[in-house]
Amino acid sequence: MKLNDRGLLIVISGPSGVGKGTVRKALFDMKNHNLEYSVSVTTRAPRVGEVDGKDYYFVNRAAFEEMIRQDRFLEYAEFVGSYYGTPKDKVEEMLDKGKEVVLEIEVDGALQVRERMKDAVFIFLVPPSKKALYERLSRRGTDTPEIVNKRFQKAESEFKLAYKYDYIVVNDDVNNAADRIMAIIRAEHARTQRTIQKYQQLMEE
């Protein structure tokens, strides 16, 4: 029996190259979960095979900027000339249905969400060591040493923001990390600030 019927907003973030996407995938591959992706809004053109409302909500620049003015994003950013954002109303809708909504986003975006959703759960994914992260960044193979170094420096500056998160999870093994995130979701549903209201109602009956 759950004393909290609403879903949780789970923000998975962490320094560049730590493996956020892989961990999120492992999470969604687990059994019996109640997780949902949040579909982003973007101004970039759809690629072949991309479906509006599934891969992204595709809008034009004027529409996106109107949404910014109306404060309808949990977070947004401009990247190589296109906007990307997480629409607040869609997320709230899923949470009301009891879905756990997972955002896998960069550190900048996560801190924007923090401002708007006090109730969300913030998880900072970290590498087992700096060396491991450097190797992971190099392994992609397609980047020049200059680009690898630049991304590593960016990661190093992001390391310092861990204290802004609720949890720090080491991505030493992708399944361990996913298991721990699942435990965090289960535990957070029982936290007193989420359960006390329904509990008090129950005890008045």
Next chain:
Amino acid sequence: MKLNDRGLLIVISGPSGVGKGTVRKALFDMKNHNLEYSVSVTTRAPRVGEVDGKDYYFVNRAAFEEMIRQDRFLEYAEFVGSYYGTPKDKVEEMLDKGKEVVLEIEVDGALQVRERMKDAVFIFLVPPSKKALYERLSRRGTDTPEIVNKRFQKAESEFKLAYKYDYIVVNDDVNNAADRIMAIIRAEHARTQRTIQKYQQLMEE
């Protein structure tokens, strides 16, 4: 990989008759746990078969009161003329060894621990409904209706203290409750306040 090597002090409490003992037993029956009981100190006489240092630490009244004066208890109480207390040094010793120390105690005792161990995890076990609790209290069979009513009234006054705890867990099914407590233990090990120090050391190497 864990960023917190120290064990957690897990305080399981809740209103009289909610089934704390049964849930604690289910917890210790689970596989791969790292849980330890805390052995209490008492002034009552050992019963046949009870072993000093295993069932209780048996001491005389003067020794117990000296321990109170030295603030060596996490909590203590007097019950039917005998003292019972949780010795702080033994608990700290087990935590340092990385054990999760479980205290299954009454609400009064839990609030005493709260004062002394800011870092402990406080779980309030609750019945699925008032009716269920009343039935459970009646079912013991050995008590008169007056005693059942008295215990139920005590439970009702304890219901109000839920807000002092970190988590509220419903004991609708003993295995569900134990599973959720295990998830809480896993999650708490990843909480930023417990992990940030070791994480920062790691990122300085």
